[in-house]
Amino acid sequence: MTPDLSAKLDIERAIEALLFAAAAPLSAADLARRLPEGADVGKALAALKARYADRGVTLEVVADKWQFRTAPDLSHLMVEEREEPRRLSKAALETLAIIAYHQPVTRAEIETIRGVGLSRGTLDVLHEMNLIRLRGRRRSPGRPVTYGTTEHFLEVFSLPSLHDLPGAADMRAAGLLDLNVPADFVIPEPGGAREAEDPIGLEEMEQVEFAQDFFESADGDRD
């Protein structure tokens, strides 16, 4: 075995062991930090992923991090390990999906899409399960708080990243993820008590796109 090949295999073995032992998914950077300098972590991860592709345990990317997980087709065997996930109500699931696909999104926008007011507790439940988080404030009148999903959300639903939300590209292409409402749209809004919201105009729309994360705006936009 040439020294080169052996070094490559050593990196693979080391990553295998590190990922296996870890309690949580590890990023490529996490791995690199614990390997000899110059180790080609990306290549080794790709090789490992291929090696485990049809095994009972597979190497997956969740939330931009790597983790060994049992193969989905073997879930029927895992009866003893299974934790009955807390069942989310239809309303909570829809709210979660809207937050996932439309983020950053305000409460009023969630209500408009669903055509019904959000009942107390729905956001609480999603917060409590660590699936959603406060993301920032919309730069629109009233500067409402916006919601987004957490890293834990990606882990739970086995998503490599937000770009991998199923069908998101098609929905965007069809304009279904636009948050703006046609100017003279008068369908009754949910929860009549809520004060009327100004429809978001076109030029404001661009700002909406730039609705800022608290974090992102931390270095700019300080008022």
Add this chain to the structure above:
Amino acid sequence: MTPDLSAKLDIERAIEALLFAAAAPLSAADLARRLPEGADVGKALAALKARYADRGVTLEVVADKWQFRTAPDLSHLMVEEREEPRRLSKAALETLAIIAYHQPVTRAEIETIRGVGLSRGTLDVLHEMNLIRLRGRRRSPGRPVTYGTTEHFLEVFSLPSLHDLPGAADMRAAGLLDLNVPADFVIPEPGGAREAEDPIGLEEMEQVEFAQDFFESADGDRD
């Protein structure tokens, strides 16, 4: 692939997944119980042991039970140093919240809102974590010291500025406010104009800390 070979591989995959996900070592009998009847568990375990022999993870038997373990020669990598994020106690979080929203605020004012005395440690902990600071002295009888939050506080909560703390409307929108909260419920605008106070000088700072310690120990833990 002959049906026989495929069945054999399936058993291997299943055992791989079961051993991986199990919290403790499993015996051959444990495995057989969870596999289709007639599965040759022994043979599959032997094949798996060979397959993993020179990998970063190996299949080991301990006391007649099987378990995946990281390869012994990689043990030097396995010290996973995880930074455990600190948690704030309920009292500390509540005190911090009041200081954040009501700053500059005196100790007596904090106690009035909380309805309980502040225990000695609470402010210390928040100081030590660099979340709060002494802001000044209220120009009122006794010239009490006032508290406020630090830059670090803003970083921890990813807030661009104090003005970005969620307000009453956001709390209502997040479903946090009870319905029985009076309509005139107001949250002070943090960082807004406040009662006159004098800044605290550097050298006075030390005296204040001292005076405070003295004061606190005098009436002890009251929480």
Add this chain to the structure above:
Amino acid sequence: MNTRGGALPGLENEVFQHRLDFTADAAPVPEIEADDALLLDLDGYEGPLHVLLELARQQKVDLLKISITRLAEQYLVFIQQARRLRFSLAADYLVMASWLAYLKSRLLLPVPERKKSDEPEPEELAAALAFRLKKLEAIRKSVEAITSRPQLKRDVFARGDPQATVILPSSRLDVSLFDLMGAYVTQRQREIARHYDPTMRVEAFPLEDARDHLRDVLPQLSDWTPLDEIAPQPVGEGGPRRASYVASTLSAGLELTKEGLMQVQQLGTFDTLYLRRRPPLMEGR
């Protein structure tokens, strides 16, 4: 044009029902059985838009091409049935019904020569509604797509027993802005509850005073007089409240009745109470 406020009061009277009946007679809707199935599951629907989406799906065409007039009819039948079965419907459902009835009528009416400038074209509204349903449907489908993904600890499993790790103290704080808001609100609400002050101590109109008052006015009570007129009116702020005057006067009245000085009568439950002086015994007894 006020679709929201204008139609709502009508819902409470017969006018709206007539309109529904008319709609149902004029254009019988074939999917009535399907609507029944829908009705039974009303609890599962969160709002009128969800019901509309369910109905629209029965047309089995792209949502952008649905017939809004037909959808409006179906929805109105649905509302009518729900009301007949005494489902309590949230106002949202009724508002939507009136809006759809309005939209349908505008879609069916011939286009006026000169259109009022402030009214959007009904076709635009219909298209906007269809698009909105499409949006909701997309979210519904994405719920299915997300929840059918391999879910951690349900379908796929990470390592059951991770290696022991060395835990280092960290300066990172495990706290979210939501936690901070929650902590703040809890305390403020506690504070509000603490300071709850049910106005002031309730002053009562003393029974002795009520008795004295009744004895004073007794000579004038030869006819049946409503209790309300006999009970003294509150004087100024801070004294007993009106309810206390009435209650004490009634108590005193019952006492005097027992003593044989008065009579009390009431024609029905919650009716006005009448009091009068007991008539002098003319013929004896």
